[in-house]
Amino acid sequence: MPANWGYVLAAYGIAAIALFGYWRHLARRARALTRPRPATKARAA
Amino acid sequence: MTRALGWLTALGLLVGLAAGFLYAPREAVQGNVQRIMYLHVPSVLTAYLAFGLVLLGSIAYLATRRPGWDRLAGSAGEIGVLFTGLTIVSGSIWGKPTWGTWWTWDARLTSTAVLFCVYVGYLLLRSLIDDPDARGRYAAVVGILGAVNIPIVHFSVKWWRALHQPSTILGPEPSPIDPAIGLALFVNWMAFTLLFAYFLSRRMEIARLEEQT
Numbered sequence: 001m002p003a004n005w006g007y008v009l010a011a012y013g014i015a016a017i018a019l020f021g022y023w024r025h026l027a028r029r030a031r032a033l034t035r036p037r038p039a040t041k042a043r044a045a
Numbered sequence: 046m047t048r049a050l051g052w053l054t055a056l057g058l059l060v061g062l063a064a065g066f067l068y069a070p071r072e073a074v075q076g077n078v079q080r081i082m083y084l085h086v087p088s089v090l091t092a093y094l095a096f097g098l099v100l101l102g103s104i105a106y107l108a109t110r111r112p113g114w115d116r117l118a119g120s121a122g123e124i125g126v127l128f129t130g131l132t133i134v135s136g137s138i139w140g141k142p143t144w145g146t147w148w149t150w151d152a153r154l155t156s157t158a159v160l161f162c163v164y165v166g167y168l169l170l171r172s173l174i175d176d177p178d179a180r181g182r183y184a185a186v187v188g189i190l191g192a193v194n195i196p197i198v199h200f201s202v203k204w205w206r207a208l209h210q211p212s213t214i215l216g217p218e219p220s221p222i223d224p225a226i227g228l229a230l231f232v233n234w235m236a237f238t239l240l241f242a243y244f245l246s247r248r249m250e251i252a253r254l255e256e257q258t
């Protein structure tokens with residue numbers, strides 16, 4: 001019976017990249033939404 | 046609260062990896078490639094949970110029109126697509142050394158691919174409608190209709206002659222799995238459920254913030 005570790009590593013590697021990538025996407029999106037926006041100066045009339 | 050859940054999830058995933066690679070024995074027939082099941086099975090069970098919550102959120106939104114239910118449905122749908130994708134990819138990688146092919150149009154595989162496409166369509170629909178109430182209503186209809194596919198996926202191995210093995214965990218008969226392998230599967234299932242809860246909590250918070258901007 002072949003060891004087949006390559007398939008195991010490929011499956012877990014792809015899962016790790018996908019899950020970590022989604023976590024990072026959520027973290028970036030949350031940071032962008034909670035970042036305080038710079039106050040815009042009211043244009044003088 | 047979410048941060049604590051995140052750390053608990055990280056711990057759960059580490060314990061799950063240890064259970065799958067150090068505690069569970071090498072399977073007698075399939076060898077090491079069976080360890081992909083500690084990823085594949087929890088992924089599909091998490092996807093079922095996610096799409097079940099899409100159904101719940103969709104029905105509740107149509108009944109109450111409270112935006113929180115739509116946030117739940119939309120967030121769970123996105124995470125469900127992620128875990129369904131992982132299910133398909135990990136199953137395909139397992140299938141190559143076990144069945145000799147990456148893909149076959151077997152009933153379980155085909156119905157899972159249809160499930161994936163339905164919920165990708167659900168997310169696409171949500172992204173195309175700007176009005177929150179119209180988006181919630183249309184998406185709820187798709188979310189309810191899409192859930193019909195969940196029992197089809199699960200029972201496809203009983204209803205049709207399939208290459209995919211019958212259910213060994215959620216089946217009617219007592220599980221024939223070796224106790225150590227069963228425990229490793231259970232630990233990983235719990236870890237993935239924690240991961241789902243963590244992702245859902247963060248995604249719903251983002252949806253709430255998006256509505257405010």
